[in-house]
Amino acid sequence: MRGPGPADERSLDADTLAFLTRPGLTRLWTAARTRLERNGLQPAGTVRLQRLDAQEHEALSLLLARPVTGSTATISLPDLDARLRTSAVGRGLAATLEELGPPLTDRRAIRDAAAAERARVWSAARAEAESTSLSVHPWATQWLEDLRRGGTLARQDPHTATTVITQAVRTLATLFPGPDPRPTPAAWGRGELAAHATGSAHGLDDGTLLARLVLRGIALAHGAKFPADAPARRALWRMASVTPDEVSSTVLTYGLRPTGGTWQEAALRERADHHMETHLTLRELRTLRPEMPPHTRIHVCENPRVAEAAADTGRTAPLVCTSGSATTVVLTLLDALAEAGCTFAYHGDFDWPGIALANRITQRYEAEPWRMRAPDYEYLATRTQQRGTPQIPLTGPPTEAAWDPELTPTMTAVGISLHEEAALDLLLEDLG
Incomplete structure (x- = not known):
């Protein structure tokens, strides 16, 4: 590897690129990439390479400008970052890995963004519940918490999750409009209720995510078990004064x-x-x-x-x-x-x-x-x-x-x- 030289931010020269891509450095770049992507792309901590072969001994010794012996090497990522900056590479570890490709993924940022999106989903759900009659029902708080912990909505994209939980809150608020724990005595057809809450008469069809969420709320309101089959689901709908479609089949x-x-x-x-x-x-x-x-x-x-x-x-x-x-x-x-x-x-x-x-x-x-x-x-x-x-x-x-x-x-x-x-x-x- 050549000695220190001026930084070239445009691209690596052929000799430097050839050195960095030699097989003896493959495991180092793979381990460093994994660590950086977990660390928010910051060169922190160390990577440990075991069972080194002769090719890796030679390449690591040249890269780090110190002898690497033995079967195991522990490499400080801050030191590696500094070494790359003062060498012919002329750039830090993250930029080097970007140059070698593929592009780095900031997995910490992705996790943080996903957590923030989930927090926004549940904040919107709680705000929606507070603005409706559900706020007076103790079971509604438990219902929201059960859904948050259950992970069903976490597997949906944020837009879908927000839409579905908001529609579920509005549907339950329609069925439980006041402090009385019993549902409204007014009977709803399930298609009519779905159109009212979602704009589609099929929004509460059996098997839909929205229907499952609403049924969980109804079950909690009545202290009933979540239904395991179609007859039990229909019985639970009727308990909430909702008439399922019983004429099609x-x-x-x-x-x-x-x-x-x-x-x-x-x-x-x-x-x-x-x-x-x-x-x-x-x-x-x-x-x-x-x-x-x-x-x-x-x-x-x-x-x-x-x-x-x-x-x-x-x-x-x-x-x-x-x-x-x-x-x-x-x-x-x-x-x-x-x-x-x-x-x-x-x-x-x-x-x-x-x-x-x-x-x-x-x-x-x-x-x-x-x-x-x-x-x-x-x-x-x-x-x-x-x-x-x-x-x-x-x-x-x-x-x-x-x-x-x-x-x-x-x-x-x-x-x-x-x-x-x-x-x-x-x-x-x-x-x-």
Whole structure:
């Protein structure tokens, strides 16, 4: 390395650059860069290099203008900074590392800026709460503190975090407008409340960050647990006089003949007598408590085509269709039927998602497999092959069938998916 010379702030000359980029200095620059970026780009403290090789001994000795021996070297960053300034490099450690690239990142400044942004978010949230009716509710202070400590909003960018927490405060202030710990008796539709607080009717949709924050506040206000599933979330909304959307999702039924005297049960019987399917909403199921003949056997299928074919052919057995997934509205109806003493038989698709759904239904309701055992699969597979039906390969990791240990190995060996329509004629026979 050349001796001291005048500083050249424009760029390093070729000889100096070649020396600084030699392999024997690579670990030093890496360690110094890490330390500076943590130190606010200030050359403070030391770096320790272990297990030095001959190439590093030579390069460090030339750079520091002193012999470097042994397997370990401890290098003072202030001394290194001074040495670089008085050498041919002519600039301090930070400027040298910038020249060698890539640009330095002041991680301390980034952390401080992020902390300042978080502080501004919570300052704005507290100010918003103080300006509303939430300031009179002790649970609101705990709610804000829980959110601050929980880290949910810390993972959002500052603009999103400020927007969401402000909207959450305004939503809760709308629901709890005065010192009474109970919510306002005025009922809100969830979409209406969302539009009022956010400008969008979907702002409080299930699963949104805003909805989770508001539900946490409602739960604290009522001393309730935070809901773990969709039915519990809807119950908590209703506790705050907010009506969730209970009419969009439906469950497809056919042939239900409850024996009770309510108009709903009479309507189901009449539709069953006319071989008409019925779509029931969550709103209807909230008040429908069907009385059923003792030990009524309910067939449960996965695909709507089975219900359609049953109606077309005038079948009489009661049928509930999951439409491909056990959503809340499906489970709500099946729960009501189970409470009424019904038993269940389940059939679905012979593919891995179909087996997973079948496991859920059979285990929750102790449902019998309905033509869903290994011999049923083998028969249908052989029949589709004999008929020249195009074969759909099984894909994805296998799912064990809880009701039949032979089904999954059989499906894996044969290797084809069979949708419920492949067994439609057999299922209709059973529904006769």
